[in-house]
Amino acid sequence: MVVKIVSFSLFLSESLKKLKIYYMDQERLISEDCLYNEERNCWVIDIQDMPNNTLYYFGKNDNYFLDPNNPNIYIDGNIYYSVYKKQPKLIEDKFIVNCKINNKAVLSNYLPTVFLNDPDISLQLDIAFNKYLKKKIHIITIEWISPQETYYVMDKLLEIDEGETKITLNPHLKIDPSTMRQGIWSIRILVSNFLVKDLQFKLSSITY
CATH class of the missing domain: 2.60.40.1930 (Macroglobulin (MG2) domain)
Structure with a gap:
């Protein structure tokens, strides 16, 4: 069995103190802690076996926000989700x-x-x-x-x-x-x- 590891990196400030990712897994909302990488100056997390079209977002306490590195969005009423899709590396915009x-x-x-x-x-x-x-x-x-x-x-x-x-x-x-x-x-x-x-x-x- 092949396990797909999905990695996320967010260049948000260390002042955030704590960051979680929330994602849907068979209609269940799962949360996991992100870790701050001092060498790279960013928050990172690896998720095992996240399929394409998984809905997710990031948050601390009741402050929720989209993945700033992902333009794929799903809107359910007033709730916005980032949508995971495997993508090639993008050329940086100016x-x-x-x-x-x-x-x-x-x-x-x-x-x-x-x-x-x-x-x-x-x-x-x-x-x-x-x-x-x-x-x-x-x-x-x-x-x-x-x-x-x-x-x-x-x-x-x-x-x-x-x-x-x-x-x-x-x-x-x-x-x-x-x-x-x-x-x-x-x-x-x-x-x-x-x-x-x-x-x-x-x-x-x-x-x-």
């Missing part, structure tokens, strides 16, 4: 991402400040794609990491039309002043499991 935080440009010598009485933290992502790119689906993954490494993650399914060269996204993270810690926060932005931006901002209270 793209550039420029960011603003609450309408403030992110510069190398400037740290934007967001205040606890703001309703949310707003990102503006201007993504420029290779003009020769054929129509393709990407998963945009955003990690929000607090000074104490409280961790939030969100994802978005993005479909690029052939010849399209620029897309603007405006994801928001709602501010909860009772639980969010002040200090320097980090944001990591991945496109199809490729880290394109790693930036910081300051979360502060307003003093008079």
